[in-house]
Amino acid sequence: MKRFLIFGIGLLTCVSFHSHAAQTAQARLFCLSLRFQQGIYRGLLGDVTLDLSTIGLNTPNGELAPTFSSPDHISVFHMGDASSGETIEDGVLHLDVPAFTDANSNGFADFFEVSQAVSGASSMGTYDSPGVDSGTIGATWSRPAGTKDGTCVLRFTSRTLGPIGDFTHPFELIEYAGTMIYTPAATNVSGTLGLTNSGDATSQLSGAFLFIKSGTNRFNQLELQPGVWTNAAGSLTYTNDTFLRDEAVLTNYYGYVEFDDGDLSTPDADYLTWFLSIDDSNDSNGNGIPDFSDDIGSANARSPLLTLTRGSTALSLSISGTLGRTHEVQQITSLDRTNWTTVSSVTLTNDPQSVSLPLPPDAASFWRVRVL
Structure with a gap:
């Protein structure tokens, strides 16, 4: 979803990430009726x-x-x-x-x-x-x-x-479990799900889905759009519902699925209210936000080329990358750690473009650049 270049004094490491490829999340759908x-x-x-x-x-x-x-x-x-x-x-x-x-x-x-x-x-x-x-x-x-x-x-x-x-x-207990194949975009997440009844391997539920990301809370809130999923009994129509990212289990998204009729084998509408749990362990850029709702980097943005020069009072970081794209500079004192700190952010108007960084007080420091 994003691209990084990680380097430090005496160390240069390239890490690239995909942007629009389909990914797989685990899903569990269960009925609140017994x-x-x-x-x-x-x-x-x-x-x-x-x-x-x-x-x-x-x-x-x-x-x-x-x-x-x-x-x-x-x-x-x-x-x-x-x-x-x-x-x-x-x-x-x-x-x-x-x-x-x-x-x-x-x-x-x-x-x-x-x-x-x-x-x-x-x-x-x-x-x-x-x-x-x-x-x-x-x-x-x-x-x-x-x-x-x-x-x-x-x-x-x-x-x-x-x-x-x-x-x-x-x-x-009526439960289905399986996978959701999804493709994230800037404002939505689309894909297909394939679930199997937990008590009957021959009973399947499948179909397409579309989530719209919240304009004000895009990482943590999405809106499931109305659609149709199919099982052996026929087509199950559902309406829109809000999904939230779990504040405690940060790889999980959850929300209600309201079917017009959840059991087509009976003469009237019943078994209407279900709950869908989505677990996405994909985190291409390592920022702690699953790819399911993370921002998407453009496929046209190239990996930046970096040059670090030490002066008497400061460091000069030269970034050669895609004009018009924001490049976020992050720093850490050991690659064994994960708590990268953002120290500068620049939108490239020149190629290359220099960024001034303070000299690190420690014996070693590492920097990486994330393309947004």
């Missing part, structure tokens, strides 16, 4: 089933959807007699997922990572069947590391009747 299979309570008087849905009691889609409030997930439920099929109770449940933990220190909740285990985690919620009953729900969650499938036991306790039963549900 998919619940039918739960069963095996009581003394027979089995009772529990189905969840966000699209109607007659069409259970198993979705426990995010609310972005407290409790943090919601669904309607249908409780029925397994033998007769008669309705026992219909209502709405609000349920928290387990509290945030981050064993791998990547900034994301372990609960929503297939690679991380969930063992006996608990959470609480409430339920309400208008005119019939209401009460509390206790949830116990388990899922082995490396698998999308887990078990959740929902314990219903009526405010009037006491414990109703423990419903055991298989549940699924």
Whole structure:
């Protein structure tokens, strides 16, 4: 993305960097909704089933959807007699997922990572069947590391009747992981993604993407533009969303992906809200900003030629490079260090052009020039 020439007293080293080549970042996309299979309570008087849905009691889609409030997930439920099929109770449940933990220190909740285990985690919620009953729900969650499938036991306790039963549900974490091939430009980042379902290697999600860099915070904020990604079920349309660079994990970018319909296998729109994490370890110029959002050096800018001359009171650095381009002079006292300090910046109006530098007080110093 930029070009440098590094040299010091008695040392001359050239380092060149590419500018517009496609690069690869790692990506993980996961749904904030959980998919619940039918739960069963095996009581003394027979089995009772529990189905969840966000699209109607007659069409259970198993979705426990995010609310972005407290409790943090919601669904309607249908409780029925397994033998007769008669309705026992219909209502709405609000349920928290387990509290945030981050064993791998990547900034994301372990609960929503297939690679991380969930063992006996608990959470609480409430339920309400208008005119019939209401009460509390206790949830116990388990899922082995490396698998999308887990078990959740929902314990219903009526405010009037006491414990109703423990419903055991298989549940699924919906996650895709893979790569994003991107090409950065001055104001945007474009490319294609190819992701694989973490629980089904035959299930793929792919498509093009375009991010627009923020005009005021280009390194740390981008806007995902509306687009379409495709999986085996069909085309998933998404809208625009803001992505931010993580302040703690500086190689990571994150943001929401809002699909018009995230599960085309059901009759109505559901599984809408997803989260995309982008990890880019590419840093061509070594300035700590991933190439995904870093400034782009022009392919027409040539690597500068440098000549250092020592005078009695100062150093004279002669820079031969591309006219009109800004050349940033940086200094360090040891090549074992990484904390380069910018000591001068000049836009070339002559070729070559001289820059005056103070004599270093230390025995050795090194300089490099970055072309912006």
